[in-house]
Structures are given as C-alpha cells and as structure tokens.
Amino acid sequence: MRVALVLSAAVAGSLAFAACASVPDNARLTVLVAEDGAPLEPDYAIYKAHVNEILERQCGTLDCHGQAGRAYRLYGRTGLRIFNPDGSLGSGLNPTTEEEKRYNFQSLVTLQPEEMRRVMARNGTDPETLIFLRKPLKVERHKGGQVIAFNGPAYKCITGWLRVPIGGALDADSEKACKSALEVR
C-alpha cells in the first residue's frame, strides 16, 4: 500500500514538473566570441592538414573510436569508412576522403562546443578541460589507456591548433610537432 502511494506521488510529481517546462526555442543559442568580436571556431583547414591524421592513427582503430557505436567516432583509411554499400571505400584500402575528414572534425568539435571555445578564448591555455584531451592523457578514466603524452608531439600539435582562431596559421613549433607526431609508430 505504502509503495503504491509513493509511486503515485512520484508519477504525479513528474507530470507536474513536465507541464511546467518551457517550450524549446530553436532560435535560442549561445555564441562565444573573442574580445574583438571574431568568431571562436576551431580551424578546419589546420585540422585537416595536421590534426586529423594524428587522431586517425592514435584513436581511430577499428577496436577503439573507429566503431559505429562510439559517440566520438572517427573515419579513416586504416579504420572505419563511411558506410558505402557499393564497396567503393574499403578499410585499409583507399585514402581518407574529404567527406570523412569533415565528419571527423564535426565529431570532435561537437563533443564540448562551448568548452572548446572557452579554451580558444583563453588562447589555448588549460586545454585539459577538454574531455578529448583528458581521456587520451588518462587524466580521467579511458578504456584505451594513455594514448598521448603530456607535451609530446601529438599534444603540442593539438593544443597548437586550439590556439589558432579561424583562418589563422599554425605556429612553426606546433607544425614541427605535428610532423614528428606522425613519424612515431
């Protein structure tokens, strides 16, 4: 009897709260901009040229983030390919396509969009607030263990990218780090 009463109260409470919720507003959004009003967006051109291949290799194997069921999903030559029933793209066969790189970029920048912009607004300082760095650095639990090292080439490349506003250029040290990250097997 008592259980039934508690259950009824819980159902009634849930209904009352649901009725009070505001109607979602599609026009409402949060925009973070730099002090001069410039948009704070991670640069796709730098991502495509330098960061994507590192993440593909370090994170995108078929047993990790190269799986369709992963929230942060990566496509690439040596892992999962965009679904193509005609078999024109094969795992381990064709180079990563522009479309796959774009999807990888979108998958990454939508993990914590606001936090990523905050990091960019801080000129890339304290990037470890981003889960996509916290996990591979093993600052927090990561089933794949530690995949990149603090201040290692991959870390320097990625954090260098986060310092660059849209349309900017990667600094020479970061560019060098990006290259050496790909030399390590």
Added chain:
Amino acid sequence: MQRPPRSTQLLGAAVLVTGLFGGCSLDPVQNGSIKALGDEDPNIPRGEHHRQGQPCVLCHSTTGPASDKPFAVAGTVFVGPFSGRGAGNTWVRVVDAKGTQVCKTTNCKGNFFFRDEDFTPNGQFQEKPGPSFPLLVSIQRSLPGNPVGANRAMSSHIGREGSCSACHKPPPDSKSIASFDTPGVVRLYDTEASGDQALPPGNEACPPAEPEQLVPCPENPP
C-alpha cells in the same frame, strides 16, 4: 514453525542467486556474441585447432566460458582472403607499448594465441599481467628456398582488442576484400591465386594424428 527473520531470508536469496549466476558472465553482449558463434564443428575436437577464424578472447577471457585458459591476444592467419585455408607455421610477432617483443608459430589451422605471461615472462608484473596496449603486429611465413618468404605488418596498431577477428571479419562480398568496417581476415596474400602459387594446398590432415612439429620463431630459443 517460526518464519526466519527478514535479514536471513534476504541473505539466503542472495546466496541462491550468486550460486545460480556466479559461474557465468552476466554480460548480455558477451553472452549474445558467444551464442552467435554457433556450435563446435563436430569434426574438430575442442582444443588449439577449434573455431578457426572466430574471436578467441570472447570465450578465453576471465568472464568467458573458457576462463580457465584466458588469452591476451589470439587469432587465425589465413593464406588468402576467402578460402578459409589456415596458414600453418607462420610466425606472429607482437610488440607492446613497453617494447616487449613476443613471437608464436601458428598451427595447421592458422590458429595462434598469446597468454598474459608471454608478455611478462619473469612473472614480475609492474602494473598488471599481460601486454601493454597499444600493440604492433606482423606476420611472416618462410617459403621453400626463400627464408624471408611472405611478410605483412598491420599498418595501424591494436588499441585494446585481443581477438584479431573482432576487427578482421570476413568481408560480406566473397569476391572483394573492400568493406567499410573490416579489412578482411588476417592473411598472407591478398588473392587466392597468389596464395595457392606460393603455398600450394596439400592433403595433410588437420588436426594431425600426431602432435604437430611447428617451426619455432628464429628469435625464440629452442
């Protein structure tokens, strides 16, 4: 007769449930995947030659039905992509993140396995037994008159998965190795023709009547 107190009833129920389910995995994904593998081939006894090309570590893990024989890394090497002919006497080399290098030889079905202790031979585990992921893997099969023979190395690393065939599944089309989510089975050659030319199919029984004489890896002491 007086009813036992409520705490005793709960304890009894807990013991009963533990007794019923303690011996098997409660992971529905693992159980479903094992069930999907189907029954054993009646012509192959349960052992090192069985279940060629299947994900070994699914069962050979601490939570699987073969938990008394857990594997760290295991799989099957085939001669070509489609025929299902195992590549025996192939050396499988694994290097883990700490630089430990190990090598095993496949049996006549192409099957091989590594245990945790293979990666920590002195039994002195720094953190936990077994390989430190990620791993790099390569295969090599010497050929008559050609000691180097056929060589292949994975272009990416293994992040965490112990079963080769968890990723290296047979492609859905039996004429093309191109698939969006698998690079195909682990194989020495990309075509059946080149595999048959280098390693012509024989008539040897597998599993053999006598214990197999495998060719040890050159780096392993006899």
